[in-house]
Amino acid sequence: MTTAFIGLGSNLDNPSEHIVVALREIAQIEDCLLTAVSNTYRSRAVGPGDQPDYVNAAAQINTHLAPLALLDALQAIEQRHGRVRDIRWGPRTLDLDLLLFGAQTLDHPRLTVPHPRAHERDFVLHPLADIDATLVFPDGRRVVDCLNEAIDNDLRPLETAQQVWEQLQG
Numbered sequence: 001m002t003t004a005f006i007g008l009g010s011n012l013d014n015p016s017e018h019i020v021v022a023l024r025e026i027a028q029i030e031d032c033l034l035t036a037v038s039n040t041y042r043s044r045a046v047g048p049g050d051q052p053d054y055v056n057a058a059a060q061i062n063t064h065l066a067p068l069a070l071l072d073a074l075q076a077i078e079q080r081h082g083r084v085r086d087i088r089w090g091p092r093t094l095d096l097d098l099l100l101f102g103a104q105t106l107d108h109p110r111l112t113v114p115h116p117r118a119h120e121r122d123f124v125l126h127p128l129a130d131i132d133a134t135l136v137f138p139d140g141r142r143v144v145d146c147l148n149e150a151i152d153n154d155l156r157p158l159e160t161a162q163q164v165w166e167q168l169q170g
Helices: 015-027 067-080 122-131 143-149 161-169
Strands: 002-010 032-037 040-043 054-063 095-101 106-108 111-113 156-159
Touching: 002 015, 002 122, 015 032, 015 054, 015 067, 015 161, 032 161, 040 122, 054 122, 067 095, 067 106, 067 111, 095 111, 095 122, 122 143, 156 161
Parallel strands: none
Antiparallel strands: 002 054, 002 095, 032 054, 040 054, 040 156, 106 111
């Protein structure tokens, strides 16, 4: 099995609900086991125009799937949530990013792992550190060290990982 980390984000149509429902759906992907979730955070949107704030989180899974098969499963979940891909970094009901896939690196036209901007974004790094404060990117950089240089997106905590787990059980 490979341990993978998924970033979750939403800023449309009740974002917190999209995050919880997406986590339930991730837990149901065949050959995947959801093993940890992060706290949820509200952050300023990155992208064009005046967008609502995002709700962000991260999930850790163990999987037998290959990276592209996992990507397909994640994109199917996005589609069920009405994801529209018309504006780069535009508002969205749900964004699921495969951030890390074990210690693998992958540069494919459909997928780059680790996520190319994960090390720059506090709304990615804080949730990853919530799950595993010792996590290291494949190039040797520690997630917690990257936080010192990350772009400030006005990150604010919303719910603890324990509260998120409780919602998943409900």
